[in-house]
Amino acid sequence: MNPIEHGRQVIDMEAEALRTMSGSLDDSFASAVAMLKTVLDEHGKVVVVGIGKSGNIGHKIAATLNSTGSTAVVLNSQNALHGDLGMVSDGDAVIALSYSGETAELLDLLPHIKRFDVKLIAMTGKPDSTLARHADTTLDTSVDREACPLNLAPTSSSTAMLVMGDALAMVLLQARGFTEENFARFHPGGALGRALLTKVSDIMRSGESMASVDSDATVQDALVAMTRARSGACVVLAAGGFLGGIFTHGDFARSYQSDPMVGGKKVAELMTRDPISVQADALAAEAVKTIGAHRVDDVVVLDEEGKPVGLVDTQDLARLKIV
Numbered sequence: 001m002n003p004i005e006h007g008r009q010v011i012d013m014e015a016e017a018l019r020t021m022s023g024s025l026d027d028s029f030a031s032a033v034a035m036l037k038t039v040l041d042e043h044g045k046v047v048v049v050g051i052g053k054s055g056n057i058g059h060k061i062a063a064t065l066n067s068t069g070s071t072a073v074v075l076n077s078q079n080a081l082h083g084d085l086g087m088v089s090d091g092d093a094v095i096a097l098s099y100s101g102e103t104a105e106l107l108d109l110l111p112h113i114k115r116f117d118v119k120l121i122a123m124t125g126k127p128d129s130t131l132a133r134h135a136d137t138t139l140d141t142s143v144d145r146e147a148c149p150l151n152l153a154p155t156s157s158s159t160a161m162l163v164m165g166d167a168l169a170m171v172l173l174q175a176r177g178f179t180e181e182n183f184a185r186f187h188p189g190g191a192l193g194r195a196l197l198t199k200v201s202d203i204m205r206s207g208e209s210m211a212s213v214d215s216d217a218t219v220q221d222a223l224v225a226m227t228r229a230r231s232g233a234c235v236v237l238a239a240g241g242f243l244g245g246i247f248t249h250g251d252f253a254r255s256y257q258s259d260p261m262v263g264g265k266k267v268a269e270l271m272t273r274d275p276i277s278v279q280a281d282a283l284a285a286e287a288v289k290t291i292g293a294h295r296v297d298d299v300v301v302l303d304e305e306g307k308p309v310g311l312v313d314t315q316d317l318a319r320l321k322i323v
Helices: 003-023 027-041 052-067 104-113 130-134 156-175 180-186 190-197 219-229 249-258 284-294 314-319
Strands: 046-050 072-075 093-097 119-124 137-140 212-214 233-237 243-248 277-279 298-302 308-313
Touching (some): 046 052, 046 104, 052 156, 093 156, 219 249, 243 249, 284 298, 284 314
Parallel strands (some): 212 233
16 A cells, blocks of 8 residues: 555544544543542542553643643552552542553552542543443543554554543643643743743833834934834834834835935834834733734833833844744
């Protein structure tokens, strides 16, 4: 078979398995979400356990839960009976992963887990299995066949477990009111964390770094101010220090083409009135969205009174790795 066609066949088979699982989602899923929410609201944790490929998927599920504010740990079933069971506490929830629901190591562990006051959620492809019968609720991840040509290697089944874990984590995230700000607390590194934790006031050009002139200034005055501040834009101030407009190098270049003597004109004649602005106490992510939505290079930053206190330049966002 052509490798490309074979690859598509594998992807299509796994996609079809997910569509089938989506269609069969029932009250057991809602029950699992409710159990996890109650446990976490009462300061318990989620313990994820599985063997082999299911264990690998379990690590991903635990990582996703942790990254979205739902405390989770991975219990190594082979070490559980030799001390690791100490990570389980009354009030926890246990998510046990086994496609067959008959994995010996996992079943050997069940009686010891059940001694704790925990909620047991089974994630299995066999809803009538031993694991499912001992669980408080069961998430059915059954597939018609694996995407493996031999129908042996866990492929569709492991993908189904992975996606079921994602569904749990994302619905739980919404149920617990998890916000972008919460997400940033757990992801302080990287561009996303910086964008979500950093405020506009932290990145804006202010003071001498913000080029500004009064509304009666000339274009030449604005150019001098921009050169001094090494900025591509100049804020034009109206009476009382309020925002009158913004004048950019682009405005100058366009005007100069038709009038080489434009330097003597009043900047107020050529500025952009009512320019795009953001509040100083807004998150930097808002400035990123604003710049992208309006396709501008510079955004004026206003204080609580509506007076300009800074400028955000797209080059600054790139330099600070906010975008």
